[in-house]
Amino acid sequence: MNIMTEAGVEQKLSSGTNAPSIKMKGEKVSVHYGEKRALFDVDIDVRENQVTALIGPSGCGKSTFLRCLNRMNDTIDIARVSGKITLDGEDVYDPKIDVVELRARVGMVFQKPNPFPKSIYENVAYGPRIHGLARSKAELDGIVESSLKKAGLFNEVKDRLLESGTGLSGGQQQRLCIARAIAVSPEVILMDEPCSALDPIATARVEELIDELRQNYTIVIVTHSMQQAARVSQRTAMFHLGYLVEEGATDKMFTNPDDKRTQDYITGRFG
Amino acid sequence: MVGYLVVLLLGLAAAAYWIGRTRAIASVNGDVARLHSLPGQHGMFLALFAAGPALLAIVLWSLVTPSIESSIIADRFSSELSGMGVPQVEAFIRDARAMAFGGLVGFADPTKEAAAALYKSVHATSSWIIWTVALVLSASGFYWAYSRIAQAYRARHVVERILRAFLIACSVVAILTTIGIVLSLIFESLRFFQQVPFYKFLFGTHWSPQSAFTGAGAEARAVNEDIFGMVPLFAGTLLITFIAMLVAAPIGLMAAIYLSDYASKSVRAVAKPVLEILAGIPTVVYGFFAALTVAPYFRGIGESLGLNVASESALAAGVVMGIMIIPFVSSLSDDVINAVPQSLRDGSAGLGATKSETIRKVVLPAALPGIVSAMLLAVSRAIGETMIVVMAAGLAANLTANPLEAVTTVTVQIVTLLVGDQEFDSAKTLAAFALGLVLFCITLSLNIVALRVVQKYREQYD
Numbered sequence: 123m124n125i126m127t128e129a130g131v132e133q134k135l136s137s138g139t140n141a142p143s144i145k146m147k148g149e150k151v152s153v154h155y156g157e158k159r160a161l162f163d164v165d166i167d168v169r170e171n172q173v174t175a176l177i178g179p180s181g182c183g184k185s186t187f188l189r190c191l192n193r194m195n196d197t198i199d200i201a202r203v204s205g206k207i208t209l210d211g212e213d214v215y216d217p218k219i220d221v222v223e224l225r226a227r228v229g230m231v232f233q234k235p236n237p238f239p240k241s242i243y244e245n246v247a248y249g250p251r252i253h254g255l256a257r258s259k260a261e262l263d264g265i266v267e268s269s270l271k272k273a274g275l276f277n278e279v280k281d282r283l284l285e286s287g288t289g290l291s292g293g294q295q296q297r298l299c300i301a302r303a304i305a306v307s308p309e310v311i312l313m314d315e316p317c318s319a320l321d322p323i324a325t326a327r328v329e330e331l332i333d334e335l336r337q338n339y340t341i342v343i344v345t346h347s348m349q350q351a352a353r354v355s356q357r358t359a360m361f362h363l364g365y366l367v368e369e370g371a372t373d374k375m376f377t378n379p380d381d382k383r384t385q386d387y388i389t390g391r392f393g
Numbered sequence: 394m395v396g397y398l399v400v401l402l403l404g405l406a407a408a409a410y411w412i413g414r415t416r417a418i419a420s421v422n423g424d425v426a427r428l429h430s431l432p433g434q435h436g437m438f439l440a441l442f443a444a445g446p447a448l449l450a451i452v453l454w455s456l457v458t459p460s461i462e463s464s465i466i467a468d469r470f471s472s473e474l475s476g477m478g479v480p481q482v483e484a485f486i487r488d489a490r491a492m493a494f495g496g497l498v499g500f501a502d503p504t505k506e507a508a509a510a511l512y513k514s515v516h517a518t519s520s521w522i523i524w525t526v527a528l529v530l531s532a533s534g535f536y537w538a539y540s541r542i543a544q545a546y547r548a549r550h551v552v553e554r555i556l557r558a559f560l561i562a563c564s565v566v567a568i569l570t571t572i573g574i575v576l577s578l579i580f581e582s583l584r585f586f587q588q589v590p591f592y593k594f595l596f597g598t599h600w601s602p603q604s605a606f607t608g609a610g611a612e613a614r615a616v617n618e619d620i621f622g623m624v625p626l627f628a629g630t631l632l633i634t635f636i637a638m639l640v641a642a643p644i645g646l647m648a649a650i651y652l653s654d655y656a657s658k659s660v661r662a663v664a665k666p667v668l669e670i671l672a673g674i675p676t677v678v679y680g681f682f683a684a685l686t687v688a689p690y691f692r693g694i695g696e697s698l699g700l701n702v703a704s705e706s707a708l709a710a711g712v713v714m715g716i717m718i719i720p721f722v723s724s725l726s727d728d729v730i731n732a733v734p735q736s737l738r739d740g741s742a743g744l745g746a747t748k749s750e751t752i753r754k755v756v757l758p759a760a761l762p763g764i765v766s767a768m769l770l771a772v773s774r775a776i777g778e779t780m781i782v783v784m785a786a787g788l789a790a791n792l793t794a795n796p797l798e799a800v801t802t803v804t805v806q807i808v809t810l811l812v813g814d815q816e817f818d819s820a821k822t823l824a825a826f827a828l829g830l831v832l833f834c835i836t837l838s839l840n841i842v843a844l845r846v847v848q849k850y851r852e853q854y855d
């Protein structure tokens with residue numbers, strides 16, 4: 123009874139204070155693509171109901187790290203992940219873990235909006251259907267509606283749910299993809315530069331949405347935009363050349379970073 | 394004789410190229426940069442004008458001269474030929490021609506000797522005419538072009554325009570050939586439909602054109618209209634095609650899915666070419682594979698089950714044809730499935746879908762239009778296939794849906810109608826053209842539908 127897992131202790135400790143508990147934790151995460159090493163011993167905590175932003179210049183490993191969190195790197199033959207990543211204390215790379223279930227708990231939104239060439243309704247209903255989340259048509263309708271509402275898209279598309287999802291504008295498509303991810307009720311949502319293909323107005327909508335979603339979900343977002351990281355995140359992690367340079371509260375990172383590279387990157391001196 | 398002329402003109406063209414080049418360089422005293430067009434283009438310009446019109450004249454001459462010569466002969470000997478029918482006149486001219494220029498002569502007589510002599514002199518005259526015309530054209534073309542070559546002359550544009558005209562002419566030849574084939578199909582079919590009513594051909598259920606002639610002697614040309622019903626042939630074609638698609642569609646599609654989504658790179662690098670080797674096997678090889686291996690095998694199985702399987706069964710032909718078109722289906726489907734963006738697969742996987750769920754619910758629906766068109770193209774391939782059916786399915790025009798019986802197909806019947814027959818004016822041989830026309834219409838409409846399907850849905854994802 124005295125023996126507790128490390129994560130359990132940490133959860134216990136953090137729940138004792140006001141700090142949000144740790145949802146996901148990366149310890150000494152390294153990734154190799156074939157011979158090339160893309161990530162070097164990264165340690166990051168992802169806190170519950172907060173937005174964690176991953177920033178850094180192109181090729182610094184931030185997307186690679188993001189894709190480790192729900193094992194999307196499994197789809198790349200030559201990728202090899204070492205180290206430990208936990209979700210609520212469970213090692214996600216444990217052979218006993220069902221990767222399908224993991225991805226249902228840790229959803230993902232991609233850089234380019236990628237709605238399926240199906241109707242808007244079918245796009246959102248896709249996840250609940252494959253996981254058998256709805257017992258009846260009415261329940262499925264309810265999930266679709268609430269997901270679209272949470273993604274702030276319902277009012278725009280409620281009269282054309284049966285039209286193709288690919289016919290929406292870019293920003294609407296991206297919010298549809300967010301609705302699709304929400305529909306399977308994940309605990310964590312990973313976003314890989316979700317606004318890089320959107321115009322400023324659509325970007326603003328998505329950023330607002332991210333802030334609202336924080337109430338119910340834990341969010342990790344990769345972004346190239348310093349301003350976006352400052353606007354939407356509570357914590358920021360700075361990557362450079364595969365190493366984690368610095369990680370901390372966003373306010374501190376943007377006003378008084380510990381590392382000179384972070385300061386240089388944020389002030390636009392390189393990257 | 395005219396062959397020498399062509400060689401001479403080609404030699405002239407080569408010489409003209411060098412002359413034009415040299416003159417262009419000389420016109421600017423060797424300072425090539427001052428020329429509007431490159432020296433080689435001036436050379437090409439001169440060569441084209443020196444040899445082009447003359448060669449064109451020779452082509453025209455060789456197209457029209459045989460018929461002009463024949464009509465001169467027929468005209469001179471009109472009194473001798475007056476009592477003959479069309480085939481006999483043609484034979485007469487053929488013989489006279491053969492005697493004049495060498496070849497197989499049917500039988501000789503003094504009239505033909507005289508005709509042959511005339512043929513020779515007429516041909517000699519026309520050869521002299523074309524020699525003269527060609528040389529005059531060549532010389533005047535050369536002179537005209539030579540006088541134009543100067544520092545500012547735009548030889549490049551002229552050469553470009555001539556080349557474009559040449560390319561257009563090539564594509565026109567291809568298109569005209571297609572149109573010509575279709576027209577000949579249509580006209581021969583119309584001749585057939587004069588003898589056999591359209592509806593009896595389209596809807597008749599009895600096919601045995603080998604017994605087309607009911608009477609003998611004076612009645613020999615009477616046509617029994619009721620034996621030209623094409624329904625059994627199309628039923629046979631559809632049956633075999635259906636069996637073939639039953640084999641090829643699932644196997645080909647599954648193979649394509651495996652190759653595109655499951656196979657590792659090294660497996661794919663080996664498996665795909667090997668699968669495509671299947672497409673390189675001559676169909677006649679498939680034919681004896683069907684007739685000697687598959688058909689007896691099916692009959693053996695049928696016997697052990699107490700079924701009566703014909704030794705030439707639709708099943709054997711259909712199955713082997715299906716194997717033949719597997720690479721067709723798999724290769725086209727593989728391309729289509731690969732064209733589905735990886736982002737859709739990632740999106741599905743990111744929602745917690747397994748690989749097979751992703752393929753069934755996202756990839757295949759997105760690729761469906763392309764897969765459908767691949768299937769339609771495979772069907773039109775199967776419908777047009779002949780050799781396997783000739784060897785494995787037999788010639789009996791049974792109207793049956795039983796795959797264990799012998800059936801025949803449209804293509805097989807076209808072959809048997811035309812083999813060993815030189816005359817294309819009986820209802821029996823003309824029926825082949827009518828069958829060909831219907832077959833052409835079916836495969837054409839299948840191809841059009843397939844292309845439309847692809848075009849319509851191509852832009853669904855970018």
